[in-house]
């Protein structure tokens with residue numbers, strides 16, 4: 586088990602601007618953690634720091650086991666597809682990791698893409714590409730899956746399909762940690778909510794508490810749509 590993960594004193598600056606300004610956070614096994622907050626708050630940068638894509642300027646991300654890098658995956662708002670078939674895209678990371686590539690087809694079936702396995706991946710719709718990106722990550726059997734605004738460029742129908750897949754991934758025991766600007770989505774998916782404002786964690790709560798009894802004045806303002814920064 587690579588969880589719990591503890592982040593301590595995380596700071597990150599770019600271009601002379603301090604984007605993450607001292608974040609302490611613990612991630613435990615369980616249902617999805619939704620990272621929400623105003624535009625530019627630092628949600629995406631925080632996810633990249635936790636995943637290890639960015640190195641913090643200060644602070645540390647500590648996982649319970651040493652081989653954490655291999656047991657966590659990340660999916661982005663606009664996934665990058667190889668110029669190959671849907672199936673080849675799903676198989677590629679498995680082959681690199683020495684995992685049975687047969688898992689790729691099983692994952693495509695779980696996201697409803699088995700019938701499109703032979704299609705060029707780049708010809709898929711945005712929603713289908715996002716389902717493929719989730720299948721590709723899911724096939725790896727990650728213990729933790731980071732999702733950065735996975736439905737931000739999708740229409741409502743594709744969004745619901747992707748949410749159903751995320752819920753299924755979480756139900757099978759993968760810890761999902763995702764950013765979203767969509768509070769409806771956070772209500773539908775979250776077990777826990779982390780509110781980030783101006784590079785700091787303003788509130789962490791179980792989801793029902795966050796929505797029904799906002800723990801801070803900023804959380805209440807954010808839920809009303811009054812918090813722009």
Ligand SMILES: Nc1ncnc2c1ncn2[C@@H]1O[C@H](COP(=O)(O)OP(=O)(O)OP(=O)(O)O)[C@@H](O)[C@H]1O
Pocket residue numbers: 599600602604622623624625626627628629630631764766
């Ligand atoms: N590599 C970088 N260099 C300079 N500035 C950056 C870099 N990455 C992010 N930023 C800036 O840091 C701030 C936080 O960015 P981030 O993408 O984490 O915000 P966010 O909370 O995910 O916002 P949104 O909801 O708009 O996606 C933004 O002002 C962004 O422009």
